[in-house]
Amino acid sequence: MDENGVLCEKIINDINAVIERDSDLSSFEIVPTIFNQNKSPVIHIEHNLGLESWCVKWIYDYSHNKIVSSKTSKQQKHNNDTSVVKYLNVGLLINPDVASFWHMRRQLIEKNRLMVHQECQFAKLVLSKKPKSSEAFSYRRWLFSFQSSESIDWSVEIGICDRCADKSSSNYHAWSHRLWVLQKAPPSILKSEIFLTEKFIKKHISDYSCYHYRHSLLEHLFEQSFYCDIDNVDSFSSLKDFINYCQVVTVSTTDEILLTLLPKLTEALNKNNGTKLSQRILQQFQEKVKSFLYCCNLAAFDMKLCDELKNLYGARESFENHRRASLKFIVDNIVKMNGIKVIDQCSSPVTKLCKYDYTENEFLLAVKKSEAMLGEKHRQWCSLFLGFDFSA
Amino acid sequence: MARIVNDVDISVDSSQELHLQKHIDYIANHGKDQNDFEYCMTEFLRMSGIYWGVTSLDLMDKVNLLNKAEIIDFIKKCQCPVTGGISPCVGHDPHILYTLSAIQILCTYDSLDEIDIEAVARYVTSLQQSDGSFFGDKWGEVDTRFSFCAVAVMTLLKKMHLINVSKAVDFVMSCCNADGGFGSKPMAESHAGLIYCCVGFLSVTHELHRLDCDKLAWWLCERQLPSGGLNGRPEKLPDVCYSWWVLASLAIMGRLHWISSEKLKNFILSCQDNETGGFSDRTGNLPDIFHTQFGLGALSLLGDHTNFKKMNPTFCMPQYILDRLEIKPQVLCL
Numbered sequence: 001m002d003e004n005g006v007l008c009e010k011i012i013n014d015i016n017a018v019i020e021r022d023s024d025l026s027s028f029e030i031v032p033t034i035f036n037q038n039k040s041p042v043i044h045i046e047h048n049l050g051l052e053s054w055c056v057k058w059i060y061d062y063s064h065n066k067i068v069s070s071k072t073s074k075q076q077k078h079n080n081d082t083s084v085v086k087y088l089n090v091g092l093l094i095n096p097d098v099a100s101f102w103h104m105r106r107q108l109i110e111k112n113r114l115m116v117h118q119e120c121q122f123a124k125l126v127l128s129k130k131p132k133s134s135e136a137f138s139y140r141r142w143l144f145s146f147q148s149s150e151s152i153d154w155s156v157e158i159g160i161c162d163r164c165a166d167k168s169s170s171n172y173h174a175w176s177h178r179l180w181v182l183q184k185a186p187p188s189i190l191k192s193e194i195f196l197t198e199k200f201i202k203k204h205i206s207d208y209s210c211y212h213y214r215h216s217l218l219e220h221l222f223e224q225s226f227y228c229d230i231d232n233v234d235s236f237s238s239l240k241d242f243i244n245y246c247q248v249v250t251v252s253t254t255d256e257i258l259l260t261l262l263p264k265l266t267e268a269l270n271k272n273n274g275t276k277l278s279q280r281i282l283q284q285f286q287e288k289v290k291s292f293l294y295c296c297n298l299a300a301f302d303m304k305l306c307d308e309l310k311n312l313y314g315a316r317e318s319f320e321n322h323r324r325a326s327l328k329f330i331v332d333n334i335v336k337m338n339g340i341k342v343i344d345q346c347s348s349p350v351t352k353l354c355k356y357d358y359t360e361n362e363f364l365l366a367v368k369k370s371e372a373m374l375g376e377k378h379r380q381w382c383s384l385f386l387g388f389d390f391s392a
Numbered sequence: 393m394a395r396i397v398n399d400v401d402i403s404v405d406s407s408q409e410l411h412l413q414k415h416i417d418y419i420a421n422h423g424k425d426q427n428d429f430e431y432c433m434t435e436f437l438r439m440s441g442i443y444w445g446v447t448s449l450d451l452m453d454k455v456n457l458l459n460k461a462e463i464i465d466f467i468k469k470c471q472c473p474v475t476g477g478i479s480p481c482v483g484h485d486p487h488i489l490y491t492l493s494a495i496q497i498l499c500t501y502d503s504l505d506e507i508d509i510e511a512v513a514r515y516v517t518s519l520q521q522s523d524g525s526f527f528g529d530k531w532g533e534v535d536t537r538f539s540f541c542a543v544a545v546m547t548l549l550k551k552m553h554l555i556n557v558s559k560a561v562d563f564v565m566s567c568c569n570a571d572g573g574f575g576s577k578p579m580a581e582s583h584a585g586l587i588y589c590c591v592g593f594l595s596v597t598h599e600l601h602r603l604d605c606d607k608l609a610w611w612l613c614e615r616q617l618p619s620g621g622l623n624g625r626p627e628k629l630p631d632v633c634y635s636w637w638v639l640a641s642l643a644i645m646g647r648l649h650w651i652s653s654e655k656l657k658n659f660i661l662s663c664q665d666n667e668t669g670g671f672s673d674r675t676g677n678l679p680d681i682f683h684t685q686f687g688l689g690a691l692s693l694l695g696d697h698t699n700f701k702k703m704n705p706t707f708c709m710p711q712y713i714l715d716r717l718e719i720k721p722q723v724l725c726l
Contacts, residue, residue: 057429064432068483098436099529100484106531138533170628176580206398208626212581219579315393317614317626321571328570384606385570 008062011055014042015093016086018049019125025049027128028093030056049125051093060094063087067101081113089122096126096133106142116146124160131164137177144184154185155192162196165210166203175209182220190226193217194298198305205313211322214302218295218329225287227294236293238301242330246366257293260363264338265289292337299326324381327371331386334364398629399617400674402662410661410691412452412699414669415684419445420457422681438481439470443493444685446500450710451688451700455500464506467494475518476511477529487529488519492541495548499713504549513551516542523566524559535576536567540589543596544707547719561599564590572607584615584624588637595644595706595721605724609647612638620655621674631673632663632683635690640705643693646724653694660687660694 019025026047033041033052041052051059070084084104092101105122108114120143126136140160144152158181164174182193197214204210220226229235236257243260244250251257259266269285306323310316338361368388372379382388422445423431434441442463449455470479470490477486478494491512498504519527519542526538539560546552566578567590573582574590587608594600615622615638621630622638635656642648662675663683670679671687689708692700702711706721714720 060429061432071483095433095436098484099487100436100479103485103531138531142531170625172576172581172583172625176576179577179579206627208628209581216579310393313396315395317395317397320395321626325570332570381610384610 004058005062008059011041011051011059012063012086012090014040015049015051015090018042018044019089019122022047022049023121025121025125028125029129030094056094059090063091063094067091067104071104081108081111085114092122092126093129096130096135099135102135102139105139109143109146116143119143127160127164131168132171132173134173137173141177141180149184149186152185154181154189157181157185158189158193158196162200165200165207169204169207170209172209175213178213179216182217187224187226190217190221190224191228194221201305201309205309206316206318208318208321211318211325215322215325215329218298218302218326221298222291222295222329222333225284225291227287227290230290230294236297238304239293239297242300242303243363246370247363248366254293258289261296261334262289262292262337263361289337292333296330296333299329302326324378324385327367328385331364331367334361397617398623398627399619400621400630402619402659402675408658408661410696410699411664411666411669414666415664415671415688416449416452416454416457416669418665418669418679419449419681419684420454435481436484437490439467439478439490439493439497440480441681442466443496444681446497447709448681448685448688450500451692451703453701460501460503463497464501464503467497468507470494471507471511472515475530476508476513476515478507478512485529486515488516488526488538488541488545489528491515492545495545496707496709499548499717500709502716509549509551513546513549513554516545516551517554520555520560522559524556524561524563526560536564536574536586536593537576537589539564540593540596543593547596547721548707548717557597561594561597561602564593565602571611572604572609573611581625582611584612584622584634584637584641587612588641591641591644592706592721595723598722600644600722600724603645605645605647609642609645609650612642612647613650616651616656619659620652620657621659622651622656629674630659632660632671632690633673633686635660636686636693636708639690639693640708643705644721644723646726648693657691657694660690663687 022044024047028049028051030053031043031050033054035054041055043050043052066087067084070087085108088101088104091098105114105119109116109119120140123136123139123143126133130136140157158178161174161178161181165171168174181189194217197210197217200207200210201214236254239257240251243257247260251260303323303326306319306326310319368382371382371388372390379390383390423441425431446455446458446463449457466482467478469482471477472479472486475486477488478491479486480490494507495504495512498506516526519529519538521527521534525534526542527534528538542555543552543557543560546555564574567574567576567580569575569579569582571582574587575581575583576586591603591608594602614626615624615634617623617630619630621632622634623630624634624637638651639648639656642650660671663671663673664687665672665679668679670681670684672679673683688700689703692703693705703709704711704714704721706723707714
């Protein structure tokens with residue numbers, strides 16, 4: 001091996017020694033360094049791994065060549081599979097985008113040459129260097145297919161998404177991964193997600209990806225008929241405030257809210273005496289209605305939050321878009337829920353948006369009137385996205 | 393209240409002249425220095441890099457500056473003998489993204505018969521899932537980009553009958569959001585690049601009636617910033633590649649005139665590197681072949697048919713190639 005090769009091997013071995021020994025290794029970065037100071041370019045300080053930038057090109061070229069030759073070598077197929085891992089580690093830490101390098105790791109997992117837990121750690125390390133790495137997130141999702149849902153610590157996964165989103169604004173892959181977690185994890189994470197996303201928005205006011213995620217979370221909550229803490233008197237305060245802002249007649253009790261938002265459903269439920277409907281269906285409806293109130297309240301809360309952010313920071317696209325999305329959630333679901341026919345066999349709400357004559361619903365008319373005051377562009381949006389007709 | 397917007401300042405003295413020859417030289421010389429570190433680092437997408445180079449030179453009628461035989465030979469070496477799929481480079485694994493890029497290059501060179509087409513069709517077909525979505529490769533990532541790649545490949549190869557188009561459409565529509573846009577998977581954030589893939593998909597499959605065009609066009613028009621440039625999502629900075637993704641989507645929907653062309657053209661020209669040629673993502677940054685392709689493509693879509701051949705918005709290839717192949721993706725006219 002030539003002098004260059006010897007030096008590269010030494011550096012690569014140093015990097016791997018840190019990865020192997022430090023089980024709490026939490027970050028990797030390339031440290032911009034102009035001079036070769038004739039000492040090891042590998043820096044290890046308090047669970048952080050650094051590589052001086054001057055050697056990156058040589059180390060990468062060398063690792064890359066070693067990986068390529070191991071693919072073609074017949075010997076690799078026999079025993080020394082894992083000898084390529086030290087080069088894959090370095091290659092991927094420097095260039096996380098090389099899908100084929102990740103694929104070699106997957107093949108080694110399948111052959112039980114690499115352990116799932118350590119690979120999760122490695123992917124996490126890559127994310128510390130490149131928080132937007134779609135390959136690293138994709139690898140984590142693949143690794144989870146080897147574990148049962150109960151054994152996975154979903155809050156750790158959320159934490160990774162949160163940190164990656166924090167480091168890199170509008171991080172599409174981090175938020176998209178978080179959506180994947182939302183679909184896979186048990187309902188126990190939902191309450192903290194409601195809290196964490198509000199916190200993130202207040203810290204990163206123009207990161208639209210978070211607002212979008214929070215909206216998807218809202219849709220998911222309603223789809224799962226989720227609600228919590230609805231028994232105290234202030235449970236639906238945001239929704240009450242929103243209704244009272246739009247309307248002349250004020251509401252204060254939950255029953256009054258229901259009558260205002262869902263007049264047709266309330267009427268239908270009152271007409272049906274309990275003996276006609278099975279208990280199961282009635283209970284499902286009740287759960288859905290509770291979730292409807294909870295979610296609409298959250299949407300109304302977000303509308304108010306957007307108004308507050310606008311007052312604090314000035315008008316921004318994020319605030320405007322999220323307020324509209326939240327408004328649309330309320331309007332669309334009032335329409336859908338009022339379209340429910342309460343009959344014995346059918347227990348699921350009508351999934352298609354009914355052609356709904358807004359003039360029949362006093363509350364929606366009031367909303368339309370209130371939103372009309374927000375300017376011509378907003379009226380155009382309401383007309384296009386909510387079906388509000390302002391021509392009359 | 394006036395909105396606060398993330399945007400760039402186009403410097404007053406940035407040139408509004410198109411440096412055509414410089415761009416030709418930039419692309420023709422790209423990749424000549426094999427030792428260039430950036431070149432080595434981007435090996436994992438080489439096939440797409442070649443497609444961007446071939447297409448942009450062809451737009452300027454200079455594709456003869458590249459070595460056709462060498463490129464075709466490279467593509468042949470990149471076809472996986474087992475799966476039929478095509479890799480981005482020798483030594484890398486096959487993937488649907490690079491399979492599309494390779495097919496697009498071969499169509500440009502009218503050389504589809506140089507590789508095993510049946511095997512490519514088998515590869516794409518094997519990636520379709522029961523919900524209509526497509527994996528990118530055998531490792532199982534799903535993304536609407538792959539749906540676009542699949543139908544684009546199969547249409548160029550005239551093998552659409554081998555995939556379940558109706559289920560593929562159902563999956564793409566399941567990625568449609570309340571704001572009218574599309575994301576990479578169901579419920580994912582609307583993103584101009586992914587919108588292009590989904591609108592392109594519906595154009596190829598002649599299902600554009602599934603779109604709520606007015607809502608989507610609203611969202612797309614919101615992408616234009618005061619500088620004239622287009623961003624890909626709310627609150628992001630303008631980027632020249634979105635000039636293509638947004639513009640092509642609007643063109644397919646017959647609403648190209650809904651954004652200000654003059655201001656956009658201004659922005660695109662300001663992204664040129666006056667010394668080396670090529671385009672960067674925004675004014676003042678380093679150019680690369682990816683942004684060069686989309687900057688030039690956008691200028692053609694905006695109507696410059698003096699300097700450029702006409703571009704087909706669905707396939708992101710010069711129109712004459714689609715004409716030669718007798719392929720007519722659906723386009724709406726207002």
